[in-house]
Amino acid sequence: MDSPQLLARLRTLHLAMRDHLHAHLKTAALEEMSAVAAMQGGDTIYALDTKGEEILLPYCEEWGRETPFLLVAEGLPDGRQLCGCQRVEDAEFILICDPIDGTRPLMYDKRSAWLLTGIAPNLGDATNLSHIEIAMQTELPTSKALYGETLWAVKGGGAHAFSQNLLTGETREFTPRPSQATTVEGGYAMLAKFFVGSKGWLAELEEQLMLEVLGPPGDGQPQTFDDQYISNGGQIYELMTGRDRFNGDLRPLAHARLHGGGSSRLCSHPYDMCTELIARECGVIITDETGGPLHASLDVYSPISWLGYANTTIQQQIEPTLLRLLGTQS
Numbered sequence: 001m002d003s004p005q006l007l008a009r010l011r012t013l014h015l016a017m018r019d020h021l022h023a024h025l026k027t028a029a030l031e032e033m034s035a036v037a038a039m040q041g042g043d044t045i046y047a048l049d050t051k052g053e054e055i056l057l058p059y060c061e062e063w064g065r066e067t068p069f070l071l072v073a074e075g076l077p078d079g080r081q082l083c084g085c086q087r088v089e090d091a092e093f094i095l096i097c098d099p100i101d102g103t104r105p106l107m108y109d110k111r112s113a114w115l116l117t118g119i120a121p122n123l124g125d126a127t128n129l130s131h132i133e134i135a136m137q138t139e140l141p142t143s144k145a146l147y148g149e150t151l152w153a154v155k156g157g158g159a160h161a162f163s164q165n166l167l168t169g170e171t172r173e174f175t176p177r178p179s180q181a182t183t184v185e186g187g188y189a190m191l192a193k194f195f196v197g198s199k200g201w202l203a204e205l206e207e208q209l210m211l212e213v214l215g216p217p218g219d220g221q222p223q224t225f226d227d228q229y230i231s232n233g234g235q236i237y238e239l240m241t242g243r244d245r246f247n248g249d250l251r252p253l254a255h256a257r258l259h260g261g262g263s264s265r266l267c268s269h270p271y272d273m274c275t276e277l278i279a280r281e282c283g284v285i286i287t288d289e290t291g292g293p294l295h296a297s298l299d300v301y302s303p304i305s306w307l308g309y310a311n312t313t314i315q316q317q318i319e320p321t322l323l324r325l326l327g328t329q330s
Contacts, residue, residue: 014138052099079300102231114233118274159282189246198254232272252303
């Protein structure tokens with residue numbers, strides 16, 4: 001794959017979608033953005049989600065005339081669309097995308113969402129997250145934000161990033177750097193427990209994990225801090241930039257144990273994790289619930305559990321106890 005050309009294409013798409021959504025946020029009412037548009041792929045499609053598609057779909061159609069590919073994204077019929085060809089086998093690559101990861105905080109103008117994209121060679125039905133060779137994620141800021149960030153990686157080439165002034169267009173490059181702390185104590189470390197139906201189980205698991213790893217907290221001395229960022233892209237960003245030391249999303253595992261499966265319940269899907277390559281390229285360790293790499297197919301349906309550690313020392317502190325509590329050692 002032509003990495004420079006594909007990166008240039010992604011950057012144009014990302015910035016166009018970011019600017020389109022940012023302009024919309026400045027004028028739209030909260031009630032308008034948070035209206036439910038549809039139910040697809042086990043998730044809710046809100047009115048704000050459709051604003052991203054206004055840029056994504058025409059851009060991909062135009063891009064496909066240059067290079068045929070398969071687009072995989074939430075909101076599409078059956079979660080996929082051929083661009084520039086009629087058969088999947090004629091697609092040169094697969095582009096998996098979450099146009100707005102973190103719709104819920106952004107539609108209420110509370111916190112940034114993220115545009116996530118990953119590109120993998122077309123290996124047919126065998127193509128999975130581990131095959132992604134190029135990834136990019138761009139911050140979709142709130143209406144009052146002045147800056148937005150974009151991060152990207154090509155497999156084996158490290159992680160890169162820039163911050164851009166949304167008024168002047170001025171950019172500043174930086175290298176994302178995960179926390180080098182040797183313990184989660186005194187830092188942000190948590191499991192995702194966003195929605196009713198599995199909160200209690202996940203909170204009890206997190207409580208037991210931290211008690212076993214750190215021991216009982218002293219008076220007035222919190223062991224770890226909790227930050228429920230309802231965006232997998234946002235969670236990974238926090239790990240990449242040193243804000244979080246441990247983070248994970250085990251909702252599919254919780255649903256299976258509490259409800260006997262519940263694949264339709266809200267959880268992470270491959271498009272939510274399509275930029276984990278960037279995290280790995282800057283030193284973050286990302287695993288599945290067994291401690292192995294993520295191998296989910298590039299679709300919009302497969303549920304994904306994942307765990308992220310800022311560095312190997314944090315992984316060694318947390319992982320053995322967590323996997324024992326889960327009973328999922330590979």
